[in-house]
Amino acid sequence: MxxxxxxxxxxxxxxxxxxxxxxxxxxxxxxxxxxxxxxxxxxxxxxxxxxxxxxxxxxxxxxxxxxxxxxxxxxxxxxxxxxxxxxxxxxxxxVAQDQKIHIKVPLHFVNGENAPGVKLSGGIISHVMTEVDVMCLPKDLPEYIEVDLSHMNVGHSLHLADIKLPPGVEAVALHKGDNPVVATILVPRGAAEEEAVEGAPAAAEVPLVGGEKKEEKGS
Structure with a gap:
């Protein structure tokens, strides 16, 4: 454009x-x-x-x-x-055509609705980053960088090193040795709460004086 x-x-x-x-x-x-x-x-x-x-x-x-x-x-x-x-x-x-520029480029996320973590498990995509700091020559500057989410499962994260950058484009964070999370698929809140309840220890009956009983949660 x-x-x-x-x-x-x-x-x-x-x-x-x-x-x-x-x-x-x-x-x-x-x-x-x-x-x-x-x-x-x-x-x-x-x-x-x-x-x-x-x-x-x-x-x-x-x-x-x-x-x-x-x-x-x-x-x-x-x-x-x-x-x-x-x-x-x-x-x-x-802009000098022979000098690298340092600029933030937007991320465009695609195929999120087809990710197994969303389609099969009802997960929720969290876009941790919406743009990425890059270095490149002016001729190589992309208008945006596409991020494919089609392979992601629930609980998995996509890191910056997992993204395919255009030729001639370098991520500044990776150059510095960092590899931040770009996106992740979270477990739906309702499912997480249901899982926590199902995994809780069962209540045990403990006899009391007089023949009465009370429920005591297992440790």
């Missing part, structure tokens, strides 16, 4: 200037990285808000049209107003 964002250079800076810019429907931002110096920019608020609704806008290489000059960029940071639906500031990073 190719996404283009339009921007203009921002000549006036400062808190007051940023407030006036926001009131006029623009968002102050910065474009940095590469061999060029950081450049103050501004983007239209409405267009930015529409783009932020798309998952790919957060994890894909974007084309920035900067007053007629086009550059490849990544969205790096978005500062939102504490309670208003308003973007206060946005950061973009230039």
């Amino acid at each position: 190719k996404i283009e964002v339009s921007a203009k250079t921002r000549n006036v800076q400062g808190t007051g200037a940023s407030r006036r810019l926001r009131r006029s429907g623009w968002v102050p931002g910065i474009l940095y990285g590469g061999k060029e110096p950081a450049l103050p920019i501004q983007v239209e608020h409405l267009a930015l808000m529409n783009n932020l609704k798309h998952e790919a806008f957060h994890s894909s290489i974007l084309t920035m049209d900067l007053e007629g000059r086009k550059e490849q960029v990544l969205l790096r940071d978005v500062q939102m107003h504490p309670f208003k639906k308003q973007v206060l500031h946005v950061d973009f990073q230039r």
Whole structure:
């Protein structure tokens, strides 16, 4: 999915200037990285808000049209107003085709309904991770990474090392020696409680003085 964002250079800076810019429907931002110096920019608020609704806008290489000059960029940071639906500031990073980028890519889970743990045992899938931190060259960056759950059983977990990554893509956690859980299938709560009751020790009758009896749980 190719996404283009339009921007203009921002000549006036400062808190007051940023407030006036926001009131006029623009968002102050910065474009940095590469061999060029950081450049103050501004983007239209409405267009930015529409783009932020798309998952790919957060994890894909974007084309920035900067007053007629086009550059490849990544969205790096978005500062939102504490309670208003308003973007206060946005950061973009230039992309060099010969340098690896470090970015979070969303996980798309598939075939969960066909997993034995769900289909046969009524288990519940828990998505422990929804995105993964990766390193790769820009040309190898995937829009998302697919996670197949079709083989999972109840009580089993899928780890990051179990996921097939696209060619040229490396998981940062694995590079550091970590192998976190990505998803697991849990036993349904009702079934777990029923199993616990069935496994409890049976009550034993203990005679008391006077011929009465009481039930005492076995230890």
